[in-house]
Amino acid sequence: MLKTHTCGELRASDAGKSVTLSGWVNRRRDHGGLIFLDLRDRFGITQITVSDDPDLNLPDVTNPSSNGTNGSSTLEVASQIRSEFVVQVSGAVQKRPPGFENPELETGEVEVIASDLEILSEALTPPFVISGSQGDEVDEAVRLKYRYLDLRRPKLARNLRLRHEIVRFIRNFFYDRDFLEVETPILLKSTPEGARDFVVPSRMNPGRFYALPQSPQQMKQLLMIAGVERYFQIARCFRDEDLRADRQPEFTQLDLEMSFVEAADVMALNEEMLISLSAEVSDKPIQQVPFPVLTYDQAMAKYGIDRPDIRFGLELFEVTDFVRNSGFGVFKNAAAAGGIIKGIRYPQGASLSRKDIDGLIEYVKPYGAKGLAWIGITGEADANGNYPAESLRSPITKFLSEEEIAAIVAGAAADQGDLILLVADEPGVTNPALANLRLEIGARANLIDPNLLAFCWVVDFPLLEYDSQEDRWSAIHHPFTSARDEDWSILEQRPADVKAKAYDVVLNGWEIGGGSIRIHRSEQQMRMFQRLGLSESEVDEQFGHMLEAFQYGAPPHGGIAMGIERVVALFADAQSIREVMAFPKTSTGADLLLEAPSPVEDDQLAELHIAVREQEADPQ
């Protein structure tokens, strides 16, 4: 070994020992006749002190191997050293003189007096500062190109470490509960349901392609039929869809499946895991245990979204029925067209400037909302508890009756000083617009406690949604999800009303996992495929193996999958999952370090029986 100790372990009690350390030079402080090197390795930082002054060497330390570093004095070597050089140093551990300890460092009570110093590897000046947090500000493209340097930075090194701890904890948790870890193939079969597949050509089978797994869904169900009973895997998944801060083309899931269980069993086990995981890797308290359970309908009503951030209140309210016949055309017309009118209270927002309110309106537009109706309560209520016109600041109250205003104020539970914001549109616009507005208000009004872990379950999702583009019903979760027992009877007649045995787990407004109880009977699965509009031949071609497998004794089963990167990012307080991946891709799917994707040789294409089409010319 080129080191006897790590750079993180020496303490005052080690004073007097002869040690050898190796690592990177985090920083050099050159005082001429006295040079300090902060030596860094994965485990910490230790100050190396280099000087010609014999007084600095402890007289009682004998180090026979130290005789001048190949002819150059240690001081001469140290003066050539620059940031990120890799060096090896031998010397005596010394307690620092009183008053010169550094409480910021775990090793700050000691220093190593270099008697022998060797440069193992020189380093170019890095494109950004490795030590400290200055590198956080650097353009991400630069950081990604030099990812191996970025990962040296304390923040990313910490995130890698945290991810390791989380995955280790998860593995041990499920090992201890009799789960079998099984690896499933990366080369699978493309199916049209769900996300776009990444596709891999087969050299040996011209014109045929594998698909990379969007998740090991079918394989884990087949493992249940195989009798594995409790399966899990830390599985890499691939989806060829547009990217976001919380989405990468390849990502990692905790994938899990259990036989002979109901939804509550899967939820309880995973809730236990998440509670103990949180205690293990985070100082933050969990807001509520057991985790609150919301139905999908409740979540949509209160928060306008199926992954609510419940760290703060500000629940939405609906006034559709009170303003259905309003003189205010926007409300009346929206309601007549089947829309809903919902709102949110902005605490103490009545005094917001017109510019701030316009900012909120702009905020809501990307979600399709045409605007925001708003009522600020600037004055006092009258004797009846109603707010007269002079107590309100609003462009719309002149179109509303006193009763309508009272209903809106009551619905909002608003008091003097509050601002009420309303959206009138179809539910698919109103809910997302207000859900995101709620988060924005929460942030602006400083209502979101960053030191809370607010887990919740969302259950009773609709099984199906109508895809107007393709004019058919499609599975919200996936086509193997079971309907609730009592809803099978209406699958054909009232598909919109069928609820699934599906559950999502949400943390601070991020969907970190989701799962379901699966269909395990061939004929039910067939009904499901037919409901999704697949012909018998399509079913046979794409899913025949599943239907066949179900005929050989399939146990009732269900499971869950959790996004490892999202979980780690939340515990790491990272804004993007890229911060918790070693080598992430850009939002256009590029790897800036390897410069992938890249063209391949014609020979390689020929071998794969592939011809690349020219980009279609602009039809101009």
Added chain:
RNA sequence: GGGGGCGUGGUGUAGCGGUUAGCAUAUCGGCCUGUCAAGCCGGAGGUCGCGGGUUCAAAUCCCGUCGCUCCCGCCA
């Protein structure tokens, strides 16, 4: 597929129609024996992402394009 933001020495930024393109930090050299973002002195370093246009004059205005990023669509 669509919309927003950003792009100026290595890095982070100021400048937003006429500047010698400024500052900080890193970097290089000199001085320096107790620093830990060491300090002091001095130096070098920029085709202002790229292409085109407007103008007497463009980092600055316009158009296009590329890259990064956020969002909508898409995606569990």
